[in-house]
Amino acid sequence: MTKSAIVIGGGIIGLTTCFEFQEAGFQVTLIDPDPISGATHHAGGMLAPTAEVQYQQQDLIQLMKESARLYPDLLERVSKYTDLPTGYRTEGTLLVGADRTDGLHVAELIKYMHLMDLPVDFLTTRQARSAEPALSPRISKVVNIDGDHQVAPRLYARALLDAILQRGAEHIADTVISIDGHDPCLTVTMGSGVRVASKSVVVLAAGLGAARIPGWFEGANPLQLRPVYGDIIRVRVPEKLQPMVSKVIRGFVEDRQVYIIPRDDGTLAIGATSREDHPHPKTGSVYDLLRDATRLVPGIEETEFLEVTCGARPGTPDDIPYLGWVGSNVIVSTGYFRHGILLAALGARAAVDLATKKPVFPTLDVCDPFRHRT
Ligand SMILES: Cc1cc2nc3c(=O)[nH]c(=O)nc-3n(C[C@H](O)[C@H](O)[C@H](O)COP(=O)(O)OP(=O)(O)OC[C@H]3O[C@@H](n4cnc5c(N)ncnc54)[C@H](O)[C@@H]3O)c2cc1C
Structure with a gap:
């Protein structure tokens, strides 16, 4: 049967x-x-x-x-049963601390990653910018995480x-x-x-x-x-600036978290906030995300704004x-x-x-x- x-x-x-x-x-x-x-x-x-x-x-x-x-x-x-794309990308992730305090935060986190047997490689700002030229020179600490990938x-x-x-x-x-x-x-x-x-x-x-x-x-x-709400933004990189970044850029900016995820279609996803009230996109949160993402990758100012949505994580x-x-x-x-x-x-x-x-x-x-x- x-x-x-x-x-x-x-x-x-x-x-x-x-x-x-x-x-x-x-x-x-x-x-x-x-x-x-x-x-x-x-x-x-x-x-x-x-x-x-x-x-x-x-x-x-x-x-x-x-x-x-x-x-x-x-x-x-x-992929044996469908021709539709998955957006799977394996370029890896850069973890970035923006100012000195964010850099110390990243350094603490790295100690914990080592303790948990999670591999990371230290990069100088120069090395990071040669891998991702759109990254701001005003960053304090960067590590490369090869094993962190993404799907769309x-x-x-x-x-x-x-x-x-x-x-x-x-x-x-x-x-x-x-x-x-x-x-x-x-x-x-x-x-x-x-x-x-x-x-x-x-x-x-x-x-x-x-x-x-x-x-x-x-x-x-x-x-x-319980629902834990998060705002996420989508922007399109102009043709002449593509690809703006190839790796996922995750950062701490004045202790706030932000990430920038490049997609195959030339868009970037910028996220994500976390709160337990306000189930709709929140203006202040969208402002924080865009300001912090631009602090790490200034070229984001040149992108076309496509959408902002708010989802509820099942916590x-x-x-x-x-x-x-x-x-x-x-x-x-x-x-x-x-x-x-x-x-x-x-x-x-x-x-x-x-x-x-x-x-x-x-x-x-x-x-x-x-x-x-x-
Ligand atoms: C902004 C944001 C960013 C995130 N980023 C990441 C990330 O980068 N990486 C990561 O790993 N996770 C991420 N997450 C978390 C991830 O999205 C969730 O953990 C995951 O999507 C949960 O999947 P799910 O299938 O359990 O729930 P859902 O995707 O919510 O799906 C539940 C489905 O159940 C259906 N349903 C509900 N009630 C019923 C019912 N009574 N009968 C029949 N159907 C029903 C709904 O219609 C829905 O389709 C993010 C979440 C948010 C909001």
Whole structure:
């Protein structure tokens, strides 16, 4: 009998999960009223376990490192089923401190990166500017991070959707409002009233929406997700100035963070702010991003402004995802916060390993979906 999986949510996590279930021989159904409309649509797309390192988050760092390791193979397999581009680029990342205090901040971070066994190379300003001539001469410290890569999330997610549909996935454009019944015979009910009775594996990968599903098969929904909003800007580099930069430039400017991501189509993504109120692009934040990005790469003043959007990252209380069984055939995979594009490779593979009873690496104890149940 063909094994089957129902995946709720068509952001980067749900789509990658659909793909990996197909790779494992499952027939897949994706339920989402509007795939790629959540955080994935807004994301920068950095696959950056080193530059995104966070103090006191050793467990998360292990997940990020493993997911980065899985990405090249995943992208190669996806490209067998679609001709659509992914925006995958491997030029690497420069981490820059603007003034002296920012330089000290970068130096501290580098010590921690070394401690976490994350490789970086020191560059002089002259070396950095010969690699990226558009970089301002007024910078205090630079390191090169070869292993931090990027995809263009909107392109890559569309490529994933195309790949899974080409392989025969069914897409139901509807919203799930409850998962109930008696474990293991569950019913997934949608807004239109349609119900799918399921002995399949169900993966709840609906981003922030996972915590809003009121009907929950055993007691209250245990997920504590909060939106963490971020503004991101897109500009186009004039033909004569292309490519403005080739690597991702990440910087600290007066202690604020900013990044500049070059895309294959001659645009730059400039991001991203982080706040828990104000769900729309905030004028002051957009001003900060443009000023700080221009401080690192002055030529950005010459670009054409295209758009600013604001997305909501699905944050958990400890910034670690929810990934694991919540019933005998329901897996939760959400709460990927700032790292969902990077962690998608690991999250998807782990969901399949759980479903097929294979050992999961790294172990997912820290990701227990019930750990914040009240
Ligand atoms: C500005 C910004 C920049 C970022 N940059 C990066 C980056 O550089 N690198 C990185 O790794 N991460 C980055 N992130 C984080 C990353 O975008 C998220 O962690 C990731 O997109 C989460 O993916 P997801 O699939 O869980 O959720 P989403 O992308 O939000 O997708 C959830 C999907 O579920 C669907 N859904 C919701 N409720 C239901 C329901 N009841 N029934 C059916 N479907 C439902 C929605 O329609 C949506 O399509 C960034 C985020 C933001 C906002």
